[in-house]
Amino acid sequence: MQNPLLERAIEICKQKKIRFTPIRQRVFLLMAEQKGAVSAYDLLELLKKHDANAKPPTIYRALDFLLENHFIHRIESLNAYLMCSHFGCEHPMQLLICDSCHKIIGLTDPVIDDAFSEQAKQSGFQITNKVLEAHGICYNCLYN
Ligand SMILES: [Zn+2]
Numbered sequence: 001m002q003n004p005l006l007e008r009a010i011e012i013c014k015q016k017k018i019r020f021t022p023i024r025q026r027v028f029l030l031m032a033e034q035k036g037a038v039s040a041y042d043l044l045e046l047l048k049k050h051d052a053n054a055k056p057p058t059i060y061r062a063l064d065f066l067l068e069n070h071f072i073h074r075i076e077s078l079n080a081y082l083m084c085s086h087f088g089c090e091h092p093m094q095l096l097i098c099d100s101c102h103k104i105i106g107l108t109d110p111v112i113d114d115a116f117s118e119q120a121k122q123s124g125f126q127i128t129n130k131v132l133e134a135h136g137i138c139y140n141c142l143y144n
Pocket residue numbers: 072073083084085086087091093
């Protein structure tokens with residue numbers, strides 16, 4: 001029985017006519033099995049259990065592919081990656097990162113996103129990479 005997320009990803013790639021190679025699928029599966037954010041280094045260690053010859057470029061190329069196709073997100077402030085719950089489509093993203101339990105809440109408010117872009121535009125600034133991340137303590141960690 002295949003992973004249902006992987007099946008959907010394979011279907012999306014088929015529709016878009018993009019090559020979803022076995023190594024990309026393997027890294028996708030490893031990402032899908034993670035509860036939260038995972039670093040490239042940790043992924044490489046996991047990948048080595050399947051392919052002892054896996055090298056950092058292997059994992060970075062696969063991660064780039066998954067990023068480009070909006071299957072995962074990069075968390076800049078943690079230097080880590082997160083499975084996208086919206087999957088396969090681009091969307092605005094604001095992250096709330098709990099520094100206590102490492103839970104990550106993904107917000108997708110287009111109003112925040114547009115306001116930020118608009119302010120940049122008014123400053124004559126051309127955004128090439130937009131990162132909205134906040135660190136703090138989540139509700140559970142605060143009150144339990
Ligand atoms: Zn997403």
